[in-house]
Amino acid sequence: MAVTELRRGIVSVAPLIPGVVPFGMVSGAAVVDAGHGMGEALGLSVVLFAGASQLAVLDVLGQGAGVAVAIASAWIINLRFLLYSTALAVHLDGLSVSRRLGMGYVLTDQAYAVAAVGAEERSTTDTFWRFLGAAWTMWASWQVSTILGVVVGDRVPEDVPIDFVIPLLFLSIVLPALVDRPTVLAAVVGGVGAVTAAEAGAGDLSLMTGALLGIVAGTLADRGEE
């Protein structure tokens, strides 16, 4: 089953690769634009390995706002992983500590989405292998595209909106997870909450704000139905 689930994880995130490559190239090219090279680009992509926060670190330092602000921005952007990690943990009781510690390094939006949706119906090891397939596929795509970005620069055609692949895939993953009224409410409040928070100037905290509001709304609806 390990191989089957590994393959399922890979197949599930494969359509995302065209969407991730331009993003990785931009991240690599941004390091060159900031006056640095391959070492720093790989430092960000391998050591930090969290796309949006990598760009934030460069942006904040580039504006001269200081190391502490750069670090804080990265942490805030990455706070959502706390939710993913907790939600995944429920399905991984009994898995060895070393496997769980290894999962943390490659936890991304994509890997979480692929592994978590439908996890109730899978065994712990199946979820683990599906996660690994998705997570390491994302990792490899990210490193290759970062290196490409450093070497050839940001050669993404401006008029092809390939970045739209990413929200579309999340959309296709989230739809089957909307199985009852509370989950639908969680999604609606999560989405509206994030956009409203962004409009209100929450910046990097918008996503987390929306997600938390959605979780609270869904939970309340769930309890109301008991």
Added chain:
Amino acid sequence: MIDRPDLWLAIVVAAFGTYAIRTVPLALAGRVAALPVRARRSLRMVAPAALSALVCLAVFRPDGRLDLVGDRVVAATVAGLVGWRTRNPILTLVVGMVVLLALERL
């Protein structure tokens, strides 16, 4: 020009905290699973809430400005309907991209 030691310090400390954020709940999996049923049930809401937040920010604020009737909203709506009916992720992607490209070319 960003100072090299500054950049590396930021990378290492940001990465350390990020790893902790990603890993601590996973490391405590046994305790998370031992949470009361009510608390565990709210974790069921994480995927709908967080993924919908990601999608909505990308669809309704593509350039950091609110756009409730933009090309991306139309494309995501059509793709969403297709995804809802077919449960086919690849078809959802293709339909969404084709609609967006068509709208942008008009």
